[in-house]
Amino acid sequence: MEDPTLAAAAVLSDDLRRSMYGYIRRSDGPVTRDEAADSVGISRKLAAFHLDKLVAAGLLRAGYGRPRETGRVGRAPKVYEPADLDVQVSIPRREHGLLAGILLDAVRTQGPGESGRDAALRVAAERGHELGDAERKRMRPGRLGAERALTCVGEILERHGFEPARATPTLVRLRNCPFHPLAAKDPDLVCGINHAFLAGFLGGLGATTLNATLAPRPGACCVEFGAAIPPASATRSTGA
Structure with a gap:
């Protein structure tokens, strides 16, 4: 699936399209x-070609205005206005909007006796669970073994900029922190939010064979995924 932001950026790489888009954004x-x-x-005719490209990329909306007052009946002219797509390209990808949304919701929903940090971790876990639940309903994977679960988790988190890498058959490390460089300002808080979000994601996905673990590494995400260790009682019951 093509990233709409990258597709829009590619369309704007053309000087004429970028100039027309800027003109339309500045218009009243x-x-x-x-x-x-x-x-x-x-x-x-050439403008129509470029305008259609901008519409297809989600940068503009097309509609029809009032017919020109020329003294005769005519077709309403096609008109263009900016769409709601916000184009921000970052390599590696960042998710500052996700972090900001978590913090805003934490402020709005902070309960009596709940600290700001606790509220942020709660909301992060809820957001992660929502994402995992949506993916579970889309894929309908059923119960997944650890290796298959890691593959699914990696495919999903790749789309959200975490850059997962399979270190071993039962361990996935995340090479990119989507919350960088904000994580450097308060690593304890931001890494805690990230961990709560990803643990909630596993819960929503139903990936009970995996754990999300805090494992900070320089220049990488602070969370990694590994196979869950079964309880000792379960191990004894199977005769292991």
């Missing part, structure tokens, strides 16, 4: 093809 209202063409000095 919807812009016609003729106005967009005049803004960069190209033909209406």
Whole structure:
């Protein structure tokens, strides 16, 4: 699945499209093809081609304005206005919006006697569980063994910028911290939020054969995934 932000950035790499997009964003209202063409000095036909690319990338919305007052009946002109897509490209990928959302929800829902840190960890676990639950319903994986669960977890977290790497058949390390460089300002808090989010994610996914463990490493995510160690009582009951 193509990342819409990267696709939008690729479309904006063209100078003409970037100039027209900037002109439309600065305009007080919807812009016609003729106005967009005049803004960069190209033909209406060529402007229509570039405008359609911007619409396909989710950067613009197209609609129809009022017919021009020319004294005769005519078709309403096609007009363009900015869409809601916010283009921010970072390599490696960052998830500052996710962290900000967790902290905002923590402030809004902090209960009596609950510390700010505890509220943030609670909300992070809830957000992670929601993500895992949504993925579980989409994939319907059933009960997963540790190795298969690690594969599923890696595929999902790859889409969220964690850059998972299989260190052993039963261990996945995350090479990128999506919350960097904010994690450097308060590693105890941010790493705690990250751990709570990823542990909640495993819970929502139903990956009971895995554990999310805090294991800080320089330049990498502070959490890694490994096979859960069965309780001693369970091991004895199986005769191991």
